[in-house]
Amino acid sequence: MKIVQGLFYTKSHEWIRVEDEEAFVGLTDYAQHELGDIVFVDMPEPGETFEAGDAFGAIESVKAASDIYIPVGGEILEGNSALEDSPELINEDPYENWIIKMKIGDEKDLDALMNASKYEAYLEEVE
């Protein structure tokens, strides 16, 4: 499974890439592999706010819907409109194709997340 350095990871297999006050959130390679062919992404509206760990949308594979959880609290700035017509982009490159762009509410939330090496160890545990 591909893991990218410099991102933060959740136990529910989301990643977050922080760029100053903004951040991008997506699904990890492990998650897209587990889900299989992704056919729809249910995204939140810009302006919606969430607490860390809240379900902010859902990923639909052929088989079923799975909630996706926001790694840190904050406000949704936009959903990735490319996923509306081509949700399979997440299968093709889960780290390039982010799901939402957000404004982080409290950077301290990041402390609770894993870095790449910790996530790698976590994956070995769950496998």
Place this chain on the structure above:
Amino acid sequence: MENLKRTPLYEAHLAAGGKMVEFGGWEMPIQYKGIKEEHDAVRNHVGIFDVSHMGEVEVKGQEAGKFVNYLITNDTNRIKDGDIQYAVMCYETGGVVDDLLVYKKGENDFLLIINASNVSKDLEWMDKVLSDSGFDAQLKNISNETAEVALQGPLAEKLLQEHVAVDLSKMTFFQFKEKVEVAGVECLISRSGYTGEDGFEIYTNNVKVEKLWTNLLESGTKYNIQPCGLGARDTLRFEANLPLYGHEMSEHISPLEAGYAFCVRLDKENFIGKEALVAQKTKGLEKKVVGFEMTGKGIARAEYPVFDASGHEVGHVTTGYKSPTLEKSIGLAIVENHLSEIGQEIWIQIRKNRISANVISRKFLDKNYKH
């Protein structure tokens, strides 16, 4: 996955990269390469499924024919020896015990194919019906020693023909033949399946099935054969409007409500559930399974509640997918009868929102059977 049963092909699934899940007490492959790819293989060329988890029950004896006809809603007198009939076993209430395939070997010699997750319930029911009715017949559960492989898709005949001496072009859909050698393994083969495509279901002894599976898979390489899991089996049957027990039909959804009146012969002398089903028909159905297409964004999944324009809950989704063949978000739902007209607008609760959908024909696509 403790205490789960495994088919004789378990190791073969692991070797082929099968992702194993629990289904009806069995450890079965949900997918190998991916549901979409497997689904497309069956629609466009050929796929092979391990369906050894299905239950098989032999019914023999002086009054086996009468017993089967009393047990099921369909009428076995309407088919010939060597034919298969789709049927339903009902409770007295008209609710469904299980749906099944009836293989008629002779007037008093039948093979019943039942759902894996219902085997023990069905056998208990059949035993009870047999002893209550007093018919002279014997039941034999051969599920544990019987394996089944389904070869499905437009190229299934071509592939299977390479391995058998019988002329498959002479078999039409829902016919079967016993004691056919397939790649040197003695089998019962039927032209049947659960995908909406042409294809064959092949039954043999557990001990021999791996040889059969390997041979078909290897010789199918030139046709781009794919091993297919339960994921594709469900999307394929759904698109073909074939019911799944526990979803479109259940103890609470009668075969009439499910829309399978063709397999309920109310003109037949007597059978279990007849009174209740006649009453349903006379009074008019209160609820019905309908097809729908989402007009708003989202995919409706089984058990999601359905609402009418004024916000009253009027039923629930029984199966829903983004159809891999049609690439549309469609589904089946059981709703109050007055909402079953084509074009009717309904609303489906998808997580936090109620999303609009229209009732459409359940004929999502044309079946590709050989008649």
